[in-house]
Amino acid sequence: MNADLIIYNIGQLVTGKELPVKDGETRMENIEVLNNGYIAVSGSEIMAVGSGEVPSKLIKFTTKLIDAEGCVVTPGMIDSHTHLVHGGSRENEFLDKIAGVPYIEILKRGGGILSSVKATVEATEDELVNAAKKSLRRMLSYGVTTVESKSGYGLDSETELKQLRVNERLKLEQEVDIVSTFMGAHALPEEYKDNREGFIQKVIELLPVIKERELAEFFDVFCEEGVFSNEESRKMYIEAQKYGFKLRIHADEIENTKGAELAKELQMYSADHLMAISEDGIKALKNSDVIANLLPGTSFSLGKDYAPARKMIDEGVQVALSTDYNPGSCPTENLQLIMQIAALKLKMKPKEIFKAVTINAAKSLGRDKRVGSIEEGKKADFVFFDSKNIEYILYHFGINHTSKVFKNGCLVYKK
Numbered sequence: 001m002n003a004d005l006i007i008y009n010i011g012q013l014v015t016g017k018e019l020p021v022k023d024g025e026t027r028m029e030n031i032e033v034l035n036n037g038y039i040a041v042s043g044s045e046i047m048a049v050g051s052g053e054v055p056s057k058l059i060k061f062t063t064k065l066i067d068a069e070g071c072v073v074t075p076g077m078i079d080s081h082t083h084l085v086h087g088g089s090r091e092n093e094f095l096d097k098i099a100g101v102p103y104i105e106i107l108k109r110g111g112g113i114l115s116s117v118k119a120t121v122e123a124t125e126d127e128l129v130n131a132a133k134k135s136l137r138r139m140l141s142y143g144v145t146t147v148e149s150k151s152g153y154g155l156d157s158e159t160e161l162k163q164l165r166v167n168e169r170l171k172l173e174q175e176v177d178i179v180s181t182f183m184g185a186h187a188l189p190e191e192y193k194d195n196r197e198g199f200i201q202k203v204i205e206l207l208p209v210i211k212e213r214e215l216a217e218f219f220d221v222f223c224e225e226g227v228f229s230n231e232e233s234r235k236m237y238i239e240a241q242k243y244g245f246k247l248r249i250h251a252d253e254i255e256n257t258k259g260a261e262l263a264k265e266l267q268m269y270s271a272d273h274l275m276a277i278s279e280d281g282i283k284a285l286k287n288s289d290v291i292a293n294l295l296p297g298t299s300f301s302l303g304k305d306y307a308p309a310r311k312m313i314d315e316g317v318q319v320a321l322s323t324d325y326n327p328g329s330c331p332t333e334n335l336q337l338i339m340q341i342a343a344l345k346l347k348m349k350p351k352e353i354f355k356a357v358t359i360n361a362a363k364s365l366g367r368d369k370r371v372g373s374i375e376e377g378k379k380a381d382f383v384f385f386d387s388k389n390i391e392y393i394l395y396h397f398g399i400n401h402t403s404k405v406f407k408n409g410c411l412v413y414k415k
């Protein structure tokens with residue numbers, strides 16, 4: 001069969017394919033990087049990948065040929081933890097934050113998540129769609145082709161459903177793939193201060209409604225000291241599991257609440273944040289399929305400790321990296337900056353970082369059969385970087401290295 005599109009002369013092609021782990025390598029460095037690579041595309045899918053001369057049988061007279069001029073090409077990157085859909089912004093709390101008022105203290109004063117809740121309740125569906133599209137366009141420009149998007153700024157049924165409907169519209173109205181997560185338990189509304197149980201029941205009652213309308217695939221809880229306890233979280237997760245939701249968790253972000261252990265127990269797809277993970281938590285994750293989804297932009301922005309990534313990886317935990325894009329603790333859509341922080345602050349190695357934003361991020365979203373690597377039969381999502389090697393992309397920080405993005409075999413972004 002012939003290809004519709006062939007990209008050739010790729011200096012370093014990060015296919016993202018997982019190879020057997022070599023001696024002296026971590027289980028995060030085992031991704032394939034081909035020199036002088038090519039990719040052949042048929043329709044919206046990858047039909048062949050290799051290095052050296054492009055086999056002539058792939059080329060017909062209508063095949064479009066693109067010379068990558070020796071640059072780096074990687075799979076479309078995946079941002080597997082975002083609070084994409086929200087009203088307003090929180091620069092009004094920024095001065096308090098840099099003066100040292102803790103994140104949870106701002107929330108207790110009715111600010112933080114609760115101030116974004118107010119703005120999201122007030123926003124129309126169209127306003128939310130338009131703001132999210134602007135962010136998605138920015139994410140795409142950084143090389144991101146799949147994004148997880150959570151609700152959680154409604155807390156009442158009507159606004160939670162509105163946020164999830166926005167996700168459905170985004171799936172139809174722009175190029176980036178969206179994975180939808182219901183996060184009704186993101187904070188306790190003030191009116192439930194003395195009725196925690198009542199609020200938890202309301203979240204549980206929404207689960208079948210969301211399932212029936214097919215508005216979300218995942219369920220997530222902010223399991224944190226001062227937000228929802230381990231016990232309260234478990235109760236909601238068990239109900240969500242009964243309705244067939246896949247699970248992910250905000251775990252051990254600020255205080256250790258044994259979130260990682262809960263993720264292992266309930267076989268969640270990912271445990272996210274983990275800045276305060278314990279030895280036992282690391283032990284739980286390393287013996288599981290749970291992806292440790294690290295969000296170092298949040299540590300950077302909150303001025304907090306970083307997750308012990310080096311220790312986790314050296315012990316065999318599988319790691320992903322995401323922005324946590326949200327209006328409070330990490331207001332950036334720039335996944336490349338997060339990757340650069342991962343190199344500088346988490347001491348992750350270049351191959352580990354690219355694995356974390358491609359195939360491992362895909363696993364954390366249950367999408368690894370379709371995206372996350374450049375392999376035959378997968379979606380033709382890939383990114384050109386204006387760089388000869390992957391190290392340079394991490395070293396030259398704070399700028400956008402992407403020069404072209406292909407989604408489903410089509411050019412959707414060009415610098």
Ligand code: IZC
Nearest residue numbers: 083113222326327328329
């Ligand atoms: O709006 O502050 N951590 N949720 C849990 C967030 C951060 C988002 C926010």
Ligand code: ZN
Nearest residue numbers: 081083250324
């Ligand atoms: Zn989050």
